[in-house]
Amino acid sequence: MLSKLALKNVKRSFKDYVIYLITVTLAFSLMLAFNFIATSKDVINLSDTMKNFECTMYIVNTFIILSICFLINYTTKFMFSKRSREFGTYMILGLKKKQITRMFTLENIILGLISLVVAMPLGYFFSILLSAIIMNFFELPHLVKITLNIKSILILILYFAIIYFIVLFLSRRRIKKMKIKDLLYFYKQNEKPIAKKKIKNVTFILSLIIGICALVFFDKEFRGYGHEPSMVVIFTSIFLILISIYGISITLSDFLLSFILRHKKVKYKGNNLFIVRNFYSKVKSMSFTIGTLSFLITITLIALNISSFFKGMFDYQIDTIATYDIAIEDEREKFSAYLDAITKEYTISDKLIYDTYINDNKSITKIINYDGWRKNEQVIKLSDYNKLLRLKKSPIINLKDNEYILHVAREYKDKLKEVKSLDSITLSNGIELKKRDFIEQGYSFSWGYGYGYLVVVPDSAVEGLAVGDSHLIVDTLEDTTESFAKNLTKIASPDMCRENEDGYTVCYSSANVIVRGKEEASNKGFITISSFVCFYVALIFVAIVGTIISIELLSESTKYKYRYQVLSKLGLRDGELYKTVFKQLSVFFIFPIIYPIIVSIFSITSMNKLFKITLTSDYQYLQFFWFNLVIFVVFYLIYFVATYFGFKKNISE
Amino acid sequence: MSEVLKLSNVKKYYGRNKVITKAVNGISFQVMKGEFVAIMGASGSGKTTLLNCIATIDTVTSGNIMVDQTDITRMKEDALADFRRCELGFVFQDFNLLDTLTIRENIALSLVVNNFDSNEIDNLVDSIADKLDIKEILEKFPYEVSGGQKQRCACARALINNPKLILADEPTGSLDSKSARILLETMQVMNTDLEATILMVTHDAFSASFCSRVLFLKDGKIFNEIIKGEKSRKEFFEEILDILTLLGGDVLSVK
Structure with a gap:
């Protein structure tokens, strides 16, 4: 009966968590796709440095796993609060916590397995698509063949197991701590009192100062070509930026609210009051989550830009060193x-x-x-x-x-x-x-x-x-090739070629031979890895951020439907109502990206000091920045549009 | 007649430090087997808190609650789950039915948890549905039936285990007056024909007039107690109204 109940719940949850399911499936399939590519023989054989690629992917995947854990944990927590009364009813009927845990676990595993199964063919499809894009990106002449390898699939299953082990461990603890009363009357609960406004405003200013200091420290470390930045300072400033991002995300809404309430002209203009109050109450109840979202967005933007730096570096190097074939x-x-x-x-x-x-x-x-x-x-x-x-x-x-x-x-x-x-x-x-x-x-x-x-x-x-x-x-x-370069080098000084211990032929020459094919191949490895990995991280993080905001807002649309009904009863026409919704969603989507954009532009300006000599101009990074921002916004917009239409549908039902 | 429920000096305080709310402030009373008792009081008088303490949903600050000679304030969590499953039945204002299950499955849920034989489950559900007049809707889902039917389904669910005590929290609160009347009559049937002991919290004098005894709470204490005895329901209703006037407040909400 319990498993039957779990199955029925899954069936129902399906409708509510479509976006969550899509994202988890997407995340799993991207993981699989990138693993397929990373382990594909063709890619590894691209050049010698590509051997590190697989290893790099394992490290990056660790971070990805952690963020997927964050996403899934967040959604389960969310499902939990949404279904608190249902769980309360189970407990009232005498179900033990152990039984509820078992049921909830089963439900989650079923949902997860569905995503996993769908993710496999999808991942294969993505790997083909992505490899085509990458090959195009790096102007590789021949197409890479992706082979279905069991190892990648097994690794994905391992990742899946790790993720669900962590998530279920956390929800087990959550169930253990819950009380029937809280579950049954969850919807009636008042929000917890939070720190006083004054403290919040002080925290806001303090976070801002910490942020500025961190960015200055960070900037000071990048003195330009030939100066090695100190890793200790870099990591310290990253840590400070992290604190500042959380601090600002938690306190900015209070700051804005007190500003708007003080200015009557702004306050009573249009639906501002409604939007601001709604926004404030939402941000207040999920301020820490917003901090995490902002942090992920910051990483996404910086990752995209680093990816561009490498790509720009690659293009410039090839162009300057190997201008001709x-x-x-x-x-x-x-x-x-x-x-x-x-x-x-x-x-x-x-x-x-x-x-x-x-x-x-x-x-x-x-x-x-x-x-x-x-x-x-x-x-x-x-x-x-x-x-x-x-x-x-x-x-x-x-x-x-x-x-x-x-x-x-x-x-x-x-x-x-x-x-x-x-x-x-x-x-x-x-x-x-x-x-x-x-x-x-x-x-x-x-x-x-x-x-x-x-x-x-x-x-x-x-x-x-x-x-x-x-x-x-x-x-x-x-197109010239790497091996042809060796032939030419032999002509240059045939007597100076000898075999070293590893069996490679190394030639020394007073002459200099540059063959474009060789330069491309030797640069490609490192740059492909870096560019590729950054892009991968960015893609998954955007998906996670989009999903969380979307789920939050869509749940609000059902929970606070009456708020919109009140507006419509007050005489707001449908068109105006939707405009209000649009404004409100925009505010909510824009809020977590403001600070990350500021942080990322400053930090990449600092990094540019190091990269600029390998780029075509001092300000090329600004082009990258806009380009990447557009990429980010396009992905983000997909979630925005989906949320907007879902929201509209929910409140007009 | 045996004693099903006995409260002695039950207190429930909320809050910390300076601001303490005494929701329940030293209440003692007993409920005998086969009684149908109502607890009345204005909002904030502590009636729901008291019911929650008896229902093991909430814990008491001090005092004892004995259900059939067992002190439930000293039970451990797992034992409480067993206790709720075997000894208590619940009816809530907003039904608390599971919308993924049919009415039949909802009613059977507690039996299933109790590991009853599947044939026996069906028979039991059918017989109780018959008595509560919800036989036709057994295969429907909660969202397909009316509020009154939902609440009768909740009653059936509460009753099917043959619990020692049924606790009802404003069971007519979400119903229109006609459905409320049908439900109250159903509960009377449950009380008289099926010998269920019922403790109901309500702020509605009409609902309370169906009971055999009414306790009035004010500021967390028992303020008064009246017994129906041989009076007609109408007389009893008038008497309840009189006391509510004495209590002050909430009379206006009595229809």
């Missing part, structure tokens, strides 16, 4: 050997051979205190420079006979930009040139190998300068 710096005589090797494998669409010249007057090197292996400066002819630009389809530039352009990598731009002595330089052949332009792009590393800067001069100005390096640039029609 193949770039070789070696002696001119060897170029024909290289070209032969290339022609054997690929169709050459474009090629260019040029020299850089040596300037012994070290006007730039002095300023940046360069103490590396090159002791002079590289000069490039304008015509060669323009050919390089034309190859990558950029507009060409013009120079007068007495002008030069300083092209520097972004690492050096701060040191070189406003330097007066560089307004005019004298080359070692005695020609004096005035600075025409300052270009900050990373190409200098590959165009003039080994330097963070290049001096672009008119063709006539190189007369009398010694030739430094010779370069061969080739664009191919086909």
Whole structure:
């Protein structure tokens, strides 16, 4: 009978917890999908660093499991309060707590198992979809084949067991503590008295100060390129931000309420009073949950942005290091050997051979205190420079006979930009040139190998300068591969290749060979992992946050239907009523994201100090920020729309 | 006649520190087997609190409650569950039926928990439904039947175990006057024909006039007690009204 009752309850609960079920199913299927991808042979073979991928996923999954626990625990707690009278009735009829626990456990396991079963085919489908997206994202030529592996499924089942073990343990404790009286009269209970307003306002200001301090500490740690941030300070500031998020979430509504009540104009405008009071009472009863939601949203936004940072870094690196399919710096005589090797494998669409010249007057090197292996400066002819630009389809530039352009990598731009002595330089052949332009792009590393800067001069100005390096640039029609890079390296210095203890062939060479396919592969691993993982975390967290807000609001719509009936009896037309609902839901959905947006924009601005040299500009991160905010809002909107229509349906019934 | 319920100096205080509400402040009385007793009083007089203490829903601050020689204030949790299942029946103002179960299943629930034989369960449900006139609706769900029928179903559920004592908290509170009358007559049948001992809390003089004895509470204490004896129901009703006037308040709500 108990199991029959449990089954019947499940059947009924189905309708009430559709959103919860969808989210749990979604979370499980995403977990499965990402595990499928993480363990897929094709993905692991993408490059050497991908071996860490699986391991990273286990760590990330631990956090995901905890947040799914939070979600499921929250919903069971919620179901519990909703069904308190039912449980009270069971107890009145003489059911022991043990029996009630057994029934509740059974119900939850049935609901969970349904999600799990649905999640399996869905997870497989997602893995195919996601891998296609990822492959596209990283511009991988071949499609990754996802294989159904038992290991991933078993791991999912293990995760399921862990999650439900924790959740059921918690609800068992909850049942143990409950009293019949509280259950039967739960709906009549008054809200617990909470801290006085004054204390709340003080807490609000204190939380704000803590938040600002934490963000400042955090910012101070990111001093820029070459400075390792201290992990202790970073974690301390994250912890402080966490406190501040909770503090503000708990107290902000009081702050707003006291503000609005004090200003009569705002107070009596439209339905403001109704909305604010409703909102206040709701936030008051779930302030801690809102804190957690805000925290999850903060993580989501930051995770999305870090994901973009990595993606931007990847794109920029590939573009600057491997601007062309193949770039070789070696002696001119060897170029024909290289070209032969290339022609054997690929169709050459474009090629260019040029020299850089040596300037012994070290006007730039002095300023940046360069103490590396090159002791002079590289000069490039304008015509060669323009050919390089034309190859990558950029507009060409013009120079007068007495002008030069300083092209520097972004690492050096701060040191070189406003330097007066560089307004005019004298080359070692005695020609004096005035600075025409300052270009900050990373190409200098590959165009003039080994330097963070290049001096672009008119063709006539190189007369009398010694030739430094010779370069061969080739664009191919086909995509280059990692293995082809090894072939070319062998040509560079066949005698310097040897096998190491691990069986790998390592070649040392005075020449330099850059093959795009190889650069892509070696960067891809790390960046794929980071970008992918951040995206995964963000996706699941948005789902959790959306579900909790939605469940809260939908339950309110049935519980406080009469509030809306009162409004309609007071003469509010349906359209206006829905507008009120819309406003109220908007306020509730927007409230938990305000502070996270502020925190995330400040923290990624700090992180940008570290990342910016590897991005195309100092402010590219703002583009990322908006882009990610849009992604987040789109997902969030889905929940908002679903809640709005559900709400409307509930109150008009 | 034996004593089913005996309260001695029961007190129930709420609150902490300075503000203490004495909801029940030293009440003693007995209920004999086969009695139909009403507890009346204005809102806030402590009648529901008292009933909750007897029902083991709430705990007492001091004093003893004996049900059939057993002191329920000293029982452990599991024993209380058994006690509620075997010795008590409940009827609430808002029915407290489970809406996932049919009326038949609702009535049978406590038998099922008691591990009765399934054939016996059906027979018992049928016979009690017959007496309470709800036989036709047994296969329906609670949301498909009227409030009066729901409450009679709740009565059947309370009665089916043959409990020593049935506790009813404002059973007519959610019913219209016609359904209320039918229910009260049903309860009278339960009391006279099925020999159920009933303790009912109400603030409605009409409901109370169906009982054999009425206790009046004021500020957590017994204020008065009247017995129907040989009086007609109408006379008894008038008498109750008189006392309510004396008590002050709540008379207006008496129809």
